[in-house]
Amino acid sequence: MENNKVIIIGATSGIGKELARIYHKKGFVVGVTGRRIELLEKLKADLRTNISYVEMDVTKNSAIGNLETLIEKIGGMDLIIINSGTGFINPKLDFEKEKVTVSTNVNGFLAIALFAFNYFNKKSRGHIVGISSVAALRGGPAPAYNASKAFISNYLEGLRFLASKRKSEIYITDIKPGFVDTAMVNSKKVFWMATPAKAANQIYKAILKRKKHAYITKRWWLAAQLYKILPDFIYFKE
Numbered sequence: 721m722e723n724n725k726v727i728i729i730g731a732t733s734g735i736g737k738e739l740a741r742i743y744h745k746k747g748f749v750v751g752v753t754g755r756r757i758e759l760l761e762k763l764k765a766d767l768r769t770n771i772s773y774v775e776m777d778v779t780k781n782s783a784i785g786n787l788e789t790l791i792e793k794i795g796g797m798d799l800i801i802i803n804s805g806t807g808f809i810n811p812k813l814d815f816e817k818e819k820v821t822v823s824t825n826v827n828g829f830l831a832i833a834l835f836a837f838n839y840f841n842k843k844s845r846g847h848i849v850g851i852s853s854v855a856a857l858r859g860g861p862a863p864a865y866n867a868s869k870a871f872i873s874n875y876l877e878g879l880r881f882l883a884s885k886r887k888s889e890i891y892i893t894d895i896k897p898g899f900v901d902t903a904m905v906n907s908k909k910v911f912w913m914a915t916p917a918k919a920a921n922q923i924y925k926a927i928l929k930r931k932k933h934a935y936i937t938k939r940w941w942l943a944a945q946l947y948k949i950l951p952d953f954i955y956f957k958e
């Protein structure tokens with residue numbers, strides 16, 4: 721199989737872990753990253769495969785060197801899914817906490833996305849997928865999180881713009897999940913919550929179709945249209 725080398729940034733848990741399972745099952749050569757190395761070891765043992773992994777903190781300068789090591793380990797890269805992300809409800813707006821969100825979701829994302837774009841540009845082909853969020857569409861109760869996801873979606877569109885000018889086969893996919901039942905959502909009082917497996921399956925299909933945008937699950941497209949136009953007097957209501 722050609723174009724079969726996928727790297728998933730942030731695959732120790734949740735959506736990223738399920739994506740790793742799917743790509744492995746579909747016969748891809750899979751490389752995964754995360755800070756919790758013991759969970760990557762466990763994933764490898766569970767899948768009983770030669771899945772490759774490297775420890776990586778996207779906020780550290782070492783992240784790109786780690787990514788280069790992983791690319792070497794799996795013999796190249798055709799597709800990268802930048803799934804790593806974090807976010808907090810931070811009622812006191814503690815600067816250090818807001819900064820963690822921005823360094824992970826903005827600076828970390830940027831470092832990986834830039835490297836990947838330049839890598840694919842040299843080959844004139846490749847596919848970058850960013851895991852943004854429905855939260856990208858408006859400000860919300862976790863200001864740094866929503867703003868960081870807006871950065872991701874907007875930046876991906878910029879990369880798509882640049883790719884279109886270069887007559888290269890570089891595809892860019894912006895994934896916007898709604899609620900997915902992972903450690904990131906520590907409340908059950910939310911609606912339309914998908915299992916990580918269902919979300920990952922829909923993400924896999926959207927990537928296969930080289931979609932520019934996808935809401936996960938699909939019904940979130942409808943919620944997103946309402947969310948965008950909801951007047952402030954309703955949106956800001958307690």
Ligand SMILES: NC(=O)c1ccc[n+]([C@@H]2O[C@H](COP(=O)([O-])OP(=O)(O)OC[C@H]3O[C@@H](n4cnc5c(N)ncnc54)[C@H](OP(=O)(O)O)[C@@H]3O)[C@@H](O)[C@H]2O)c1
Pocket residue numbers: 729730731732733734735736753754755756757776777778779803804805806807824828851852853854896897898899900901902903904905
């Ligand atoms: N769950 C939802 O409802 C939801 C909705 C919309 C969007 N999303 C997005 O989906 C993506 C996956 O989240 P999830 O819900 O599956 O939650 P999760 O289980 O907490 O997964 C987050 C992943 O990101 C990695 N990560 C976090 N900080 C990192 C760092 N500094 N360096 C490297 N990797 C880092 C984590 O690995 P380590 O901790 O091992 O490093 C983990 O693998 C995130 O981008 C999130 O914003 C989630």
